[in-house]
Amino acid sequence: MAQKRPAEARSDKLFYYALIPFASTAFLIILLTLFVLTAKGLPALEFYGLKVLTSTRWLPNEFDPEKAVYGLLPAIAGTLVTAIIAVVIALPLSLSLTVLVEELAPSRVRDILSSLVDVMAGMPTIVYGVWGIGFLAPILAPIYSGLQSTLGSLPLFSCEPTGGFSILTAGLLLAIMIIPFIFAVVKEAYRAIPATYREAALSLGMTRYEYTRLLMGMIKPAIIAGVLLGFGRAASETVAVALVVGNAFNLPLCIIGPGITVSSLIANQFGEANLYPLMQNVLYLGGLVLLVLGLASNFLGILMLTRVRVRV
Amino acid sequence: MEKAVTELKPPLEVQIRELRVKLEGREILKGVSLSAKPGAVTAVMGPSGSGKSTLLKTINRLIEYYPGVEVEGDVVVGGVSAFEMDPYLLRRYVAMVFQTPNPFPHLTIYDNVALGPRIHGLAKSKKELDEIVRWALEKAMLWDEVKDRLNDYPSKLSGGQQQRLSLARALALRPPVLLLxxxxxxxxxxxxxxxxxxxxxxxxxxxxxxxxVTHTPQQAARISDYIAVLYEGRLVEWGPTKEVVLRPRHEITRAYLKGEI
Amino acid sequence: MYKRRIMKDRLFTLAVSVLGLLALAPLFHIIYTVTVRGVPAILEAGPSFFTEPPAPPGSERLGGIAPALLGSFWLALISTMLGIPLAFLVGLFLYEFKESRLARLVRVFTMSLLEIPTILVGMLVYTIVVIPLGGFSVAAGAIALAIVMLPYVATYVERALDSVPATYREAALGLGLSRARTSLIIAGIARRGVLAGFLIGFAKAIGETAPLLFTVGSARNSLNPSPFEPGDAVPLLVFQFIATPYENWIKLAWGAAFVLTVTVLTVFIALRVVVREVRL
Known part of the structure; x- marks a missing residue:
């Protein structure tokens, strides 16, 4: 046996090296995406300067790039605001769902609820989009009008609503879409809490409310991770948002009015952007911003998750 | 279920009457009757699987969180049936320490000990709470080691210190009954x-x-006043420690004390 | 004090139940909405819904979504042929060499790929495939979809392999089998879990929209079966038709959304059946 070992190890080494090219695909794709977006996006930054990130106007010109104005700020701010709205709404719902599934539901119902959340996660985003356009936006439209007429003095509700297509509608739709992801992260951590802590909490005479709060405190890094990953999801979602956000180059100051996000901007403009000099490059630059945002929230999220494991 | 019992007057005797516990159809305790007196240490012994932990967790009704549990018989604490009390109230009087040290890792040493009193509103002021925390840590023989670092997290303590912290956390309720x-x-x-x-x-x-609950006869001999021996869900021996150790009546107790089981 | 705690607990239980169910409620309403608007549209179009291209915008007739269905079929076929073997090998690597530093890196990057906006994958494939090849094609769309499904399938495969008890692995290695053979045996034991991973990949391939926006080309009337020509896809048609002002196109979009929903739900039910039985 001892003599056979080295030979065996050699074939195993071969197996290892043979798999490396496949294993590194993800890395290569990310690198390539980063490279393409940078290489194509930088010319826009060079030509227009930082103005391309800070301007709020979007005035394409078919002939002369000098005469065109491209400002990504409304889209970047729109991405951030819609994603933040989504996370703020989705977090309490996801935590409630976790408690419902893990603590309240009888074990059979628990399985059914879990499968339903899986279906929610797997439902194509375009289906959320058509629901947004066909149901959510129309029922929100009169509510927005009401908000504007009563609270119109507040900047948040000061603008003219346009048929329910708005930053807030996009945020709400995104909230629904990211619930399964936040839920998945939080539930996994919650379930991983050793039983002895639950028993300790119960043995002190804590009510369900008191001990779930305590246990949620224990997995706080996982909750933060869920928020970060959910934020990343919301920021990168494209088609559903593009259908309900209204696609107007406004800063998202008034949330009941139409706005735009980076991904919906790309979805709407990239197809014809090659007709306008440098517009495509501006959109690549927007893509780069989106990529950095996505990777950063993912990285921080993973970092948080490793902290849970160390602690618990 | 919940009667208007809102307070118990210590000292509290624990009386277990014809207790039968089934977990998912399997009978773990098969009619155990036993009582534990105030001011005395009762050691529950027996080979693993004899139902010792189940007995303890039935007294503070933690057993109800296990799947497929059925309980018959009664546990009477200070004259009141545990099953007629609100479990949250019951556990304020009946505290528990577990096999694994389990202080909450995200709470400081102080907050771990203060947790019970805070939940049950036992301290009227910060000063009072400080006193309870100190008392509990002293009783758990941990005070001297942690008094200067009450705001540290339990991960900085050794396993043995963490277990004493778990004890202190239980004691902060000033429980008339303590399960270990x-x-x-x-x-x-x-x-x-x-x-x-x-x-x-x-x-x-x-x-x-x-x-x-202990698995070492030596420990039982060192600290207990009474010994109860469980075997396959039945109480096979129960009496003052000296008598049980010197003159075990039951074959199983003898074998167990010799370390044969 | 005591009464207030009990009250708080009851309120909490109530609030959590209501909010938890509220979180799930949209799913039912989405399925309901897509059904009540999609089914009448399909009935109105009749069998031609599945056999014809869309009628011209604003026409009285609906036409059908045949090119999109054909395109989606090709896209699913090609993208799974590309993506699933690749993802399987990545999952195998993650499982078999999980203790190596490289595997840890690979895992981080695979998880990061999950967070890359899918529209950027579309932009990437547009830049490195569509432009060099001189035009949109079903194949380009399939490449984009293969990239999107990779992390889902890979992590699912890894989990499935991981859930096989270690004793099997040790037994295989103990027989003197190489790690390559051993891991294939493990994959055989975990075949249902692995299959579930493949189904997830398939569901992604038929449901994704954004990666197709700048790759497939929305050739709405083409029944051309060549993968190197532009084509259409069901989700793409939905996206581009639902926001138009044309009544007949909007109806087609609802019908197509219904078809898409039913397909994905079917895959999910299949997934449940596959995974439930093995309890992996």
Whole structure:
């Protein structure tokens, strides 16, 4: 046996090296995406300067790039605001769902609820989009009008609503879409809490409310991770948002009015952007911003998750 | 179920009457009757699987969180049936320490101990709470080691210290009844000695009713006043420690004391 | 004090139940909405819904979504042929060499790929495939979809392999089998879990929209079966038709959304059946 070992190890080494090219695909794709977006996006930054990130106007010109104005700020701010709205709404719902599934539901119902959340996660985003356009936006439209007429003095509700297509509608739709992801992260951590802590909490005479709060405190890094990953999801979602956000180059100051996000901007403009000099490059630059945002929230999220494991 | 019992007057005797517990159809306890007196340490012994932990967790009704549980018989604490009390109230009087040290990792040493009193509103001021925390840590023989670092997290403590912290957390409720489920199973001899001293002190000085599950006859002999031996879900022996150790009546007790089981 | 705690607990239980169910409620309403608007549209179009291209915008007739269905079929076929073997090998690597530093890196990057906006994958494939090849094609769309499904399938495969008890692995290695053979045996034991991973990949391939926006080309009337020509896809048609002002196109979009929903739900039910039985 001892003599056979080295030979065996050699074939195993071969197996290892043979798999490396496949294993590194993800890395290569990310690198390539980063490279393409940078290489194509930088010319826009060079030509227009930082103005391309800070301007709020979007005035394409078919002939002369000098005469065109491209400002990504409304889209970047729109991405951030819609994603933040989504996370703020989705977090309490996801935590409630976790408690419902893990603590309240009888074990059979628990399985059914879990499968339903899986279906929610797997439902194509375009289906959320058509629901947004066909149901959510129309029922929100009169509510927005009401908000504007009563609270119109507040900047948040000061603008003219346009048929329910708005930053807030996009945020709400995104909230629904990211619930399964936040839920998945939080539930996994919650379930991983050793039983002895639950028993300790119960043995002190804590009510369900008191001990779930305590246990949620224990997995706080996982909750933060869920928020970060959910934020990343919301920021990168494209088609559903593009259908309900209204696609107007406004800063998202008034949330009941139409706005735009980076991904919906790309979805709407990239197809014809090659007709306008440098517009495509501006959109690549927007893509780069989106990529950095996505990777950063993912990285921080993973970092948080490793902290849970160390602690618990 | 919940009667208007809102308070119990210590000292509290624990009386277990014809207790039968089934878990998912399997009978773990098959009619156990036993009582534990205030100011005394009752050691519950028996080979693993004999139902010791189940017995303890039935007293504070933690067993109800296990799947497929059925309980018959009664547990009477201070004259009131545990099953007629609100479990949250019951557990304020019947505290528990577990086999694995389990202080909450995200709470400081102070907050771990203060948790019970805070939940139950036992302290009217910060000063009072400070006093309870100090008292509990002293009773758990941990005060001297942690008094200067109450705001540290438990991960900075050794396993034995963490177990004493778990004890202190339970004691902060000033419980008239204390349940301990093999509290020194994973602990080194030095810490074991401190925990044993703490347990004896509680029974003698505070009049606490102590029930401790232990797997070492030596420990039972050192700290207990009474020994109860469980075997396959039945009580096979129960009496003052000296008598049980010197003149075991049952074959199984004899084998167990010799370390044959 | 005591009464207030009980009250708080009851309120909490109530609030959590209501909010938890509220979180799930949209799913039912989405399925309901897509059904009540999609089914009448399909009935109105009749069998031609599945056999014809869309009628011209604003026409009285609906036409059908045949090119999109054909395109989606090709896209699913090609993208799974590309993506699933690749993802399987990545999952195998993650499982078999999980203790190596490289595997840890690979895992981080695979998880990061999950967070890359899928529209950027579309932009990437547009830049490195569509432009060099001189035009949109079903194949380009399939490449984009293969990239999107990679992390889902890979992590699912890894989990499935991981859930096989270690004793099997040790037994295989103990027989003197190489790690390559051993891991294939493990994959055989975990075949249902692995299959579930493949189904997830398939569901992604038929449901994704954004990666197709700048790759497939929305050739709405083409029944050309060549993968190197532009084509259409069901989700793409939905996206581009639902926001138009044309009544007949909007109806087609609802019908197509219904078809898409039913397909994905079917895959999910299949997934449940596959995974439930093995309890992996």
């Amino acid at each position: 489920d093999e509290p020194t199973a994973n602990i080194d001899p030095v810490n074991t000695k401190k925990i044993e001293e703490a347990i004896i002190g509680l029974a003698r000085e505070e009049g606490t009713t102590v029930l401790i």
